[in-house]
Structure formats: structure tokens, C-alpha cells
Amino acid sequence: MLRWLLTALALTLGAQLAAQDKRIALTFDDTPRHAGVLYSEDERAIRIIAALSEAEVEQAAFFLNPGKLAERPGGEARIAAYVAAGHVIANHTSNHSQLRDTDASDYIADIDAAAKWLDVRKGARAWFRFPYLDEGGRDKAKRDAIRAALAERGLINGYVTVDASDWFYDGALSTATRAGKPVDLEALKALFIESHIEAVRYYDALAQRALGRSPAHVLLLHESDLVALALPDLVAALRADGWTIITADDAYADALTDERPDVPFSQGTITEMIAWERGLPAPRWYARNDTKLAQAEFDARAIGKASSAIPARYLGVWDYEGGTCAPESDLRMAIRPRAITFYESVGKATDVRLDGEDVIVDLAMDGEGETWEQSLRLSLVGNGNEQRLHTSDASEPKTKDDLPRKRCQ
Numbered sequence: 001m002l003r004w005l006l007t008a009l010a011l012t013l014g015a016q017l018a019a020q021d022k023r024i025a026l027t028f029d030d031t032p033r034h035a036g037v038l039y040s041e042d043e044r045a046i047r048i049i050a051a052l053s054e055a056e057v058e059q060a061a062f063f064l065n066p067g068k069l070a071e072r073p074g075g076e077a078r079i080a081a082y083v084a085a086g087h088v089i090a091n092h093t094s095n096h097s098q099l100r101d102t103d104a105s106d107y108i109a110d111i112d113a114a115a116k117w118l119d120v121r122k123g124a125r126a127w128f129r130f131p132y133l134d135e136g137g138r139d140k141a142k143r144d145a146i147r148a149a150l151a152e153r154g155l156i157n158g159y160v161t162v163d164a165s166d167w168f169y170d171g172a173l174s175t176a177t178r179a180g181k182p183v184d185l186e187a188l189k190a191l192f193i194e195s196h197i198e199a200v201r202y203y204d205a206l207a208q209r210a211l212g213r214s215p216a217h218v219l220l221l222h223e224s225d226l227v228a229l230a231l232p233d234l235v236a237a238l239r240a241d242g243w244t245i246i247t248a249d250d251a252y253a254d255a256l257t258d259e260r261p262d263v264p265f266s267q268g269t270i271t272e273m274i275a276w277e278r279g280l281p282a283p284r285w286y287a288r289n290d291t292k293l294a295q296a297e298f299d300a301r302a303i304g305k306a307s308s309a310i311p312a313r314y315l316g317v318w319d320y321e322g323g324t325c326a327p328e329s330d331l332r333m334a335i336r337p338r339a340i341t342f343y344e345s346v347g348k349a350t351d352v353r354l355d356g357e358d359v360i361v362d363l364a365m366d367g368e369g370e371t372w373e374q375s376l377r378l379s380l381v382g383n384g385n386e387q388r389l390h391t392s393d394a395s396e397p398k399t400k401d402d403l404p405r406k407r408c409q
Contacts, residue, residue: 032075036225067094083123325408
């Protein structure tokens with residue numbers, strides 16, 4: 001009996017220690033990010049904040065490019081909303097410079113410009129993440145100059161340990177949607193989550209071979225539409241795989257912050273660079289980070305499975321001239337690739353077809369306890385800030401829209 005009890009205790013403690021070892025933090029690059037094809041920038045931020053809150057993720061980190069704020073209206077308010085929700089912000093250069101293409105002094109100036117903006121903001125951390133994870137490539141002199149500059153400024157490397165090229169899948173979604181190709185969002189989301197879980201497992205195994213332990217991992221994501229869509233399911237999948245979501249503060253307390261890998265080409269995750277330095281053979285990166293492989297998976301699994309997609313030029317949130325663009329505005333329309341949301345109803349696009357410069361969308365409507373079919377003609381008039389969306393019943397001859405809608409910012 002005593003032997004059985006000791007064995008059971010050892011198994012229980014082993015399981016607890018294994019669970020404690022599987023720790024990972026979530027980080028988001030390129031804030032404020034450019035618009036995507038699924039959401040407005042404000043709606044995307046709201047979705048990310050809600051997903052993190054509902055999943056009880058205490059703290060994520062957002063790596064910022066403050067120099068992009070001038071071209072991304074509302075970006076500062078969205079950053080403040082992330083901080084107000086308990087998340088932290090850090091330096092990603094002001095303008096997203098790539099080190100291998102930039103003089104070291106100019107690159108340091110870009111770091112300093114971002115630091116100046118961050119220094120007076122709540123939630124700021126003394127972390128710096130290299131854009132493109134490019135630490136200088138083959139140029140060791142440039143690499144060492146930046147490392148020295150970071151040390152002088154009290155900035156630590158905001159490295160990542162896990163990269164699954166989330167940016168690629170969001171870009172593939174945008175490219176396909178703008179080309180009018182139907183994208184199965186559920187299939188894409190499944191591919192996205194599968195790739196990230198596989199990458200987490202891959203890099204953790206690599207770290208254990210290189211370090212002899214499982215470090216506190218840092219997952220690379222971006223402030224993108226696809227991430228906003230997939231985030232709730234991604235967090236759930238990580239936890240189902242035995243991972244504990246930790247704060248970025250906890251992750252960057254790991255001894256990895258003391259590592260300065262000396263490798264022939266400095267770019268990528270810190271995991272792969274340490275593995276290279278310690279003699280582990282290639283490949284030292286997750287297979288689908290080869291974008292040719294990722295594109296093949298995207299094409300095979302996400303393209304051509306949906307019935308139709310509304311062209312990208314119509315996507316976004318629209319409201320009449322006097323509308324507030326708030327969800328409670330009764331003429332507000334939110335147009336997505338395969339659905340249109342109205343004030344008290346939503347229509348799933350069952351067919352989309354072009355009619356000259358217009359598009360006709362057949363909708364399966366659902367709202368206020370009823371279902372019905374509707375065919376809607378969408379027309380765009382004007383350009384830039386003066387562009388207006390005109391709608392009419394496609395089952396009738398085209399008529400003038402007396403309440404055209406403006407695009408909400």
C-alpha cells in the first residue's frame with residue numbers, strides 16, 4: 001500500500017510540475033496596425049480586449065509603432081483602451097524599421113522616438129522587440145551596436161520563443177478577399193489554430209533540447225483581424241493542450257533575457273538562435289513558417305469552400321449622414337465578407353454577383369425571431385471621405401437611395 005501511495009504521489013507531482021512548466025504569454029506586434037478586411041480598427045480592438053477578458057487572460061503585451069499613429073486615426077485611443085484593460089505596451093521602433101536595411105544610428109533614433117512617446121504613458125515596459133525579428137542578419141557589428149544601445153537605455157530584448165507566422169494568414173485572407181475569392185473563415189480559423197498549437201509544441205521541444213528545460217514562452221501575434229477572430233478559440237486550444245497563460249511580466253522574468261546568441265544570421269525566435277548556437281541541426285523553425293507551405297495549406301483548406309464573398313471595397317461599417325456609427329444607430333450596417341449586420345437583424349450572404357459596377361447580395365435574414373430572404377444592391381458613389389454607400393432592393397429596378405451611408409472611421 002505504501003509503495004502504491006508513493007507511486008501515485010510521484011505521478012501527481014510530476015503532472016503538476018509538467019503543467020507548471022507549460023507556460024506562455026501572449027504578445028501583439030505592430031500596434032496601431034493597418035485596417036484589415038473583417039473589422040474596422042476600433043471593432044478589432046474591442047474584439048481583442050473582449051476575447052482576452054472573457055478568457056481571463058490577465059495581461060498581454062502590445063509592441064507599438066507610435067510613428068504610425070498619424071496615419072491610423074483613433075490609434076492612441078485604442079492603445080489607451082488596451083492599457084485600461086490591464087495590458088502593457090512596449091517599444092517596436094517608431095516606424096517599424098528593418099535593421100538590415102537601416103543604418104545603426106538611424107535605427108537607434110527610431111528606437112528613441114518610440115521610447116519618447118512611451119515614457120509618459122501608463123502601462124509602458126522597458127522592452128524592445130525587433131521588427132521582423134531582425135537583429136541584424138549577417139551584420140554582427142550592427143547587431144552588437146544595437147545590443148549595446150539597448151543596454152545603455154535599460155531596454156531588454158522583447159524576444160519571442162514561438163512564431164507561427166500569424167501575419168501571413170491574415171495577409172492571405174486580405175489578398176484573397178480583395179481579389180473576390182471566397183474564403184471559408186471557419187476552415188481558416190481551424191488552420192490558424194492548428195498551426196499555432198503545432199508551433200508551440202515544436203518550439204517547446206526545441207527549447208528543451210537546447211536548454212534542458214521548458215522556458216516561459218512568448219507567443220508572437222499581431223494586432224490583426226484574423227487574430228481578433230481566432231483569439232478566443234486559440235486561448236482555449238492552448239489551455240486544452242496543457243498550457244497556462246501567464247503575464248508578459250512573468251515571461252520576461254525568465255533567464256532567457258540574459259541570452260545573447262552569437263549565430264551567423266541573427267533573425268527569428270530566440271529559441272532557434274540558441275539552438276543554432278548550441279549546435280542543434282537544422283531545421284530549427286516551425287515548418288509552416290515557410291510561406292510556400294503555408295500558402296499551399298491556405299489554398300487547399302480555406303479557398304473555394306464558401307459560397308461567395310462580398311468584395312473588399314464594400315466591407316466595413318456604414319451609417320447614414322446623421323448617424324453616430326454606434327451599434328445602437330438604427331441605420332448602421334456592418335458589412336463583412338459573407339454577412340451584413342443591421343440594427344436588429346443579420347443576413348448571411350448566400351450568393352454575391354456583380355452587376356456592372358454594383359454588387360448584388362442575396363441574404364438569408366434572421367432577426368427579431370423571424371427569418372426571411374432579401375436581395376440587396378450595393379453601389380459606391382464618390383471617392384475618399386466623400387464616398388457613400390447606396391443600397392436598394394435588388395428585386396426591383398434600381399432606384400435612388402435617399403439615405404446614403406458614410407463609411408465609419
